[in-house]
Amino acid sequence: MTVFSSDRSVTSLCARFSRWWRDSTHTTAPEVLITAPAPPPLANLVLRREAPEPLRVPAMGDAFDFHVHPAYTWTGKGGSFSEFRERIDGYLGWAGHLVRDQSADLARRREPHRSHQLEQDLNAHFAGKSWPRTGEGPRFTVQVRVLPDQRIRERLRPYWEERISLECAHELATLRTRQAEELTSRWREVLCNLHDDPVTRHAARLTEKQFAQVFGEYAEERRRVPMELADLLRDALKGHHDLGLGPSEYTEAWDAAIRAHQRQYGLAVEPT
Incomplete structure (x- = not known):
């Protein structure tokens, strides 16, 4: 005797068969791999800042000071320029102390009126160096101008006034001599050329x-x-x-x- 299953069983079997047939005949699209773009490189930031006040370092004899005016060139990477500038403002005090310490020994080897020589010495000393030596933060290089103490400048004024006066007088005398020589030579030539002319x-x-x-x-x-x-x-x-x-x-x-x-x-x- 044949026994037939219920309608629910038949329906379930047909549904599973339909899914199997659909899955076996359905073409699966290949999976596409998307590579995320590389992040942009960090921008190089450069900022030149002059010290708001000169640094005072003692000259030979410790009676007068040199006035050192540093100009820093700061470099760094990443972030906005305004943020970079704010960070630099916070470092200026530290940079000033470092430059003053580096300048003190050289300054005491120079007479108070030899500011130009000290400027050359310091710039040669700072050339090719940067600070801080380690770390990922901003770094700076420095160049300086050096001026003598105001009292020294007042003492040097009469010397330079006299020297300028003497040099000007020398140049004027030299110019007069050269012009006299040229004029004499020209007159000699004219007189020699005109002498033989009866109507001259x-x-x-x-x-x-x-x-x-x-x-x-x-x-x-x-x-x-x-x-x-x-x-x-x-x-x-x-x-x-x-x-x-x-x-x-x-x-x-x-x-x-x-x-x-x-x-x-x-x-x-x-x-x-």
Whole structure:
């Protein structure tokens, strides 16, 4: 005898068969792996800050102080720039103490009026160094300006005023000398070029008065030279007749007259 199951059992069996058939024939989409983007690199932050007040360090002898003006360059990473600036403001006091401590030994090796030399020494000492040496926080490098004590500056003022005055007077004298040399050379060239022109003396009157006067005196001097030479030769000849000199003696007298003329006008004396 055949026994049939209830309707509920048949329905359940059909439902499970339908699910099995659907699952076995359904194509499953491949799983897609999504990679999260890498976080952006931290931004490099740079801030230059000058100390609000100079640092005072004693000079040689401890009677006067140098005034050291630091300028810090801070670097760091991450965060906003405003937050970075606020952090730097909190570090300025510590940085000032460090720079003063580093400067003290060098400052005591310099006289109070040698601020420029101390500035060079300190900047050479700080070059290539940064602080703090360890840690992930902001770091700074530093450059300095150094000024002497105000009392030293007052003492140095008369010295520099006198030095500036002397240097200016020297430069003015040098300029006048150079201009005089150039002017003299130019006048010499002009006079030499114009001497052989027969109308030059008259044409000189058309120029400025000083030039006309100088050129006239120059031309008169050049005209007088041959006349004086003739007088010297006549005196030599007269001496020859008066003393009864022979031809040889006359030649020597004539030669002496020529040499006297050359010496008078600064001409080269021919060797005997």
